[in-house]
Amino acid sequence: MGSTITEKILARAGGLDSVVPAQNAPFRPDYMIAYDYPGYTDVMFRQMKEDFGIERVKDPERYVLFIDHMTTRANERELQMHNVTRDWGRLNGVEVHEGVGIGHQVAAELGYAAPGNFLVHFDGHVSGLGAFGALGWGVRKDLLEAWVTGAVYLDVPASTRFHLEGSFSEGVDNRDLLHHIIATYGADACAHQVMEYAGPGAEAMSIDRRQGLCAMAMFTGAVSAIFNPDELSLEYSRRVARDEFEPVYSDPDATYTATHDVDLSALSPQVVLPGSAKSGNTRPIEDLVGTRLQHAYIGSCASGRIEEIRAAAEILQGKKVAEGVRFNVVPTSKKIYDQAEAEGLLDILTEAGAQVAQASCDFCVGYASPLEPGDNAISTGVLNISGRMGSTDASIYMGSAYTVAASALTGVITDPREVMS
Numbered sequence: 001m002g003s004t005i006t007e008k009i010l011a012r013a014g015g016l017d018s019v020v021p022a023q024n025a026p027f028r029p030d031y032m033i034a035y036d037y038p039g040y041t042d043v044m045f046r047q048m049k050e051d052f053g054i055e056r057v058k059d060p061e062r063y064v065l066f067i068d069h070m071t072t073r074a075n076e077r078e079l080q081m082h083n084v085t086r087d088w089g090r091l092n093g094v095e096v097h098e099g100v101g102i103g104h105q106v107a108a109e110l111g112y113a114a115p116g117n118f119l120v121h122f123d124g125h126v127s128g129l130g131a132f133g134a135l136g137w138g139v140r141k142d143l144l145e146a147w148v149t150g151a152v153y154l155d156v157p158a159s160t161r162f163h164l165e166g167s168f169s170e171g172v173d174n175r176d177l178l179h180h181i182i183a184t185y186g187a188d189a190c191a192h193q194v195m196e197y198a199g200p201g202a203e204a205m206s207i208d209r210r211q212g213l214c215a216m217a218m219f220t221g222a223v224s225a226i227f228n229p230d231e232l233s234l235e236y237s238r239r240v241a242r243d244e245f246e247p248v249y250s251d252p253d254a255t256y257t258a259t260h261d262v263d264l265s266a267l268s269p270q271v272v273l274p275g276s277a278k279s280g281n282t283r284p285i286e287d288l289v290g291t292r293l294q295h296a297y298i299g300s301c302a303s304g305r306i307e308e309i310r311a312a313a314e315i316l317q318g319k320k321v322a323e324g325v326r327f328n329v330v331p332t333s334k335k336i337y338d339q340a341e342a343e344g345l346l347d348i349l350t351e352a353g354a355q356v357a358q359a360s361c362d363f364c365v366g367y368a369s370p371l372e373p374g375d376n377a378i379s380t381g382v383l384n385i386s387g388r389m390g391s392t393d394a395s396i397y398m399g400s401a402y403t404v405a406a407s408a409l410t411g412v413i414t415d416p417r418e419v420m421s
Contacts, residue, residue, distance in 0.1 A: 002251025004159045005228055006194045009135045009248060013118040021158035026151040030117040033126060034143065035066040035103050035361075036085035040122060044144055045088045052148050059150065060093040064112060066103030067096065069361045072368040101333025101359035104128050104136075104215065104301040109335055111240035115229040115247035120146050125301045125382060127222070128215030131207055132237055133229035133247055135194070138218070157223050159194045161256045164201025166265035171416035173311070174209040175303075175380065175400040177262065178216045179270040183282035185260065191221035193257060196228075196250065201264045203230055208305040215302035216382065219277040269415055272398040274384055285403065288413045295377035296321075296408035297389070298401050299330030300364040303380035306336050306343075308401035312354070313345040315405040315419060321353035322411030328369050330357045354408070366390040378407045 003011070003018055011019045013027040034041050048054040057063055065085055070078045082098070089096035100106050104125050107113055115133035119126060124138030139152055146152040162181065168174075181189070195217050197210070205213075210227055217225035227233065229247040237245065269285040298304055298312055309331060321327045329349050331337040337358060340346050346356050355369075362368035364381040370390030371377055377389060377396045384396035399407075402416035409419060 001255060002253035004194070004196060004254045004256070005133065005226055005248055005250045006135055006157065006159055006196070006224070007254075009116055009118050010154075010156055012116070012248070019156045021156050023156045024153060025156070026153050027118060028151045029062070029120045029146055031062055031064050031112050031119045032143070032146050033064045033066070033103065033107060033112070033119055033121040035068050035123070036081055037069050038081060041065070042081070042084050044147060045084065047144060048148060054148065057092050057094065057147070062150070063092070063094040063147070064107065065089050065094060065096045066106065067098040068102045068359070069365070070367060071360045072357075072362045099334065101331075101335065102301045102361055105211070105305070105332040105336070108132060108211065109240060109333060111237070111242040114237050114241040114243065114245035115234065116245050120152060124218040124223075125215045127217040127224040128211045128301060130214040130217075130224055130226035131210035132233045133227060135224055135226060137224050155192070157193050158257045159196045159254075160190045161196045161198055161259040163199040163259060163261045164197060164205070164264055165199055165261065166201050166263045167204055168264050168267065171402045171420055172267050172269060173308075173400045173402060174205070174213040175216075175398070176267050176270045177264065178213055178219070179272055179277065179282045179398075180267055181262070182219055182277060183270070185220070187219060187278040188221040190217070193222050195220060195222045195225035196256070197225065198228060198250070201262070202227055206307060207232060207236060208307040211305065212302050216277075269400060269403050269417070271378075271403065271413060272384060274386075274395040274397060276385055277398065285399070285413065285415045288397070289415060291397070291413040292376060293325055293378055293407055293411060293413065294375045295371055296325055296327040296404050297330070297363055297377060297379040297381060298404050299328065299332065300381040301332065301361070302382050303401060304330050304332035304336065304359070306339055308380065309336070309340045309345050309349075310343070311401045312405035313348040315402065315416065316352035316354065316409060317348050319352055319409055321408050325408050325411050326369065327354040327408040328357060328363050329354045330363050331359055333359050364389070371396070378404050378413060380404055
């Protein structure tokens with residue numbers, strides 16, 4: 001019986017010949033990643049010293065820290081929090097990446113997500129690194145175990161395979177696919193599994209869209225998502241990988257919990273109602289066209305990449321954001337910001353009335369540009385629960401970058417196909 005790519009990555013990380021679903025074993029991550037945030041890294045640093053007597057970590061090259069939250073107010077609280085991270089990184093010889101963007105994106109740019117690698121984080125959106133044939137797993141309550149011992153006990157997950165055919169139509173992208181999957185198969189369809197994307201539609205999908213798709217895996221109950229490496233992801237990884245890597249691939253006779261066929265060309269724009277991304281909350285866009293908006297946002301670890309900024313610029317070129325709409329566009333990394341600037345995309349957006357900011361998680365969590373009571377927002381962020389982006393009396397709809405940009409243009413939820421030339 002063959003193995004999935006996930007099983008092969010974990011077998012290597014566990015020093016085992018093979019693994020099977022539900023098998024429990026300690027697995028040694030190639031990289032253990034975190035961003036600083038009150039109550040997370042500061043607590044881990046203290047526990048490691050006070051509870052486990054760890055003054056300095058072994059293998060500091062396996063630890064990675066990002067400063068990407070609480071970066072927009074430049075106040076004393078931010079300074080104190082970041083200084084704790086900077087000081088711990090300096091003491092331990094651990095790299096701290098600051099001012100370069102959202103960690104889940106920058107981890108790819110800096111070559112941590114090489115094909116075949118196993119990475120852990122307390123934030124589940126690390127699954128976005130599956131775009132490169134790496135396994136990124138959010139182990140919130142177990143990350144301390146990994147940081148203290150260098151390994152983490154996990155149950156090997158089964159996999160569900162999504163066989164993708166066709167290609168996206170105009171005005172449709174990976175977010176519409178993700179929400180279609182949730183609406184069709186359920187918000188627990190892949191509970192404690194890995195979503196594996198394959199087929200000609202997957203192979204034709206750009207790296208940007210693969211990252212955005214994998215980053216939202218948790219909303220099907222999955223622990224991660226992954227693409228088998230192909231020439232597109234391998235070429236990227238060869239340019240940036242920090243170390244030599246050995247890609248692995250699912251065997252033709254690998255076993256899956258389920259296999260679903262999806263025709264990308266049959267998809268249409270989807271919008272998620274305020275509250276959560278659960279299956280019953282997704283609607284075809286025509287059901288919500290005309291809903292008044294005060295805020296629009298493109299960004300987050302699952303969005304804000306160059307293709308989405310290009311999409312927004314295409315829709316807004318020579319036009320103006322609707323009066324009364326605040327439209328924040330936040331590229332996911334400094335590298336993407338610089339590329340968008342070089343392509344003239346940021347000029348198009350600012351001339352249209354969008355507010356463009358340097359990469360930060362702060363807009364997604366409501367720390368920057370928070371929603372006011374009564375606001376309606378449409379977002380490419382990762383959550384739309386009450387209070388996520390500001391007031392608990394605001395409402396957050398979610399859609400693709402195409403849908404968000406089109407809606408910012410008109411001031412109401414709008415089918416992007418209606419405004420694309």
